[in-house]
Amino acid sequence: MNKLESILVTGFFRTGSTLLFSALRQCVDLRVYYEPYHPDIVEYVDSCQKGLPNADRERLGHTVDGDYFEEYRKLNLDEMAAAFNKEDRTVHHPVLNSLSTKLDLFNYVRYLHECAYKEGKVPVLQANRLNFCFDWFSKHFPSNYNVLITRKPSDIFSSLRKLALKDGIDLRVDTVGLDYWNVLSIFDSLKARYSKIIELEKSYYYKLCFVVEWINRIESSKANLVVPYELLGNGNTQKAISHALKVFSNNVLPVSKYIEEHYVEVAPKSKSEYITSIERLVDKQLSFLKNAYEGEI
Incomplete structure (x- = not known):
């Protein structure tokens, strides 16, 4: 434990990662970078540095103190853009194992780490899009x-459905062909890496459930600390986080x-027979x- 020098906090969308980001940035010894692998991160940081509005906080329902991207203000935007290397960033959600090279991501993570070290801070990446990269x-x-x-897939679906309604989209469990929040793309990326994955259903909820449960069951075994959203308000969970920090x-x-x-506790919802069957x-x-x-x- 004494050799640890950096932190990655990741989870699927709508799992409470922004809440944990907001909490971690209260610690003065940490430099917490919000969504560093977002496809538009350089544009967001540019807007932040110019004092312009950027992230769609109201749409996402986030309550974050200050600007999402305050921690990036001191960075040289040209250096960051070069390290981020958007041209080589071909997928939103890389699925990597220990043998994957992914030199562009390595250089970018190392760049952010070094920027934090120069300030005498511990680098923390809060990145939803790196939850299939623990081996790497x-x-x-x-x-x-x-x-x-x-987080439970049914609760994530409920949260995504509310966002979809704000976007004018009628997202249903049996929706087919709608790649909302990259769910279909992530499923296809997993299927491309693991040939034994067979698409048993076409529906949105099947693919969402598969992706989320792959994270919950398989990727969780590779993490140093697993924090279920349902237990985030629990005192013992907070003690575990504090102990690690x-x-x-x-x-x-x-x-x-x-x-x-x-922390906002979400009341349990009854599940339809279809959701249960999936x-x-x-x-x-x-x-x-x-x-x-x-x-x-």
Whole structure:
């Protein structure tokens, strides 16, 4: 633990990652970079540096103190853009294993780490789009502490459906062909890497459930700390987060205090028979895949 020098916080969309980002930035010893792998991150930072509005906070329903991108203000935008290398960033959600090269991502992560170290801070990447990269991070950044936020797929769907309604989209569990928040693209990326994955349903919820449960069951085994959103307001969960952060800072109390004050518990919702049937299907499919790829995933 004493050799740890950086932190990755990741989770699927709508898992509470922005809440945890807001909490972590209360710790003065950390330099927390918000969504560094967002496809428009350079444009957002440019807007931030010019004092212009950028991230769609109201649409996403976030309540974040200050600007999302304050931590980027001191960076040289040309250097950041060169390190980010948008031209080589071909997918929103890379699916990487320990043997993957991905030199552009390596150089970008190293760049952000070095920027934080120059300020005497511990670098923290809060990046929703790197939740299939734990093997890669462990290989290329062995001193990194990996945190995964998880959430039930049905709750994520409910949250995404509310966003879709704001966008004028009628998102349903049985919707076919709508790549809302890259769900279909991520499923296809997983299928391309793991040939034994078979598309058993065309529906949106099937693919969302498959992707989320792959993260919850398979990627969670590779993380140093797993934080279920449902337990984020629990005192024991906050103690676990504080215990991990004490390796990096002696002033972690504001982090747990922020979580305690801002966490919103979501009441359990009844599930339709269709949702339940899809979750059973995915459960059976993932159990088979874990056995088929034993030692690989």
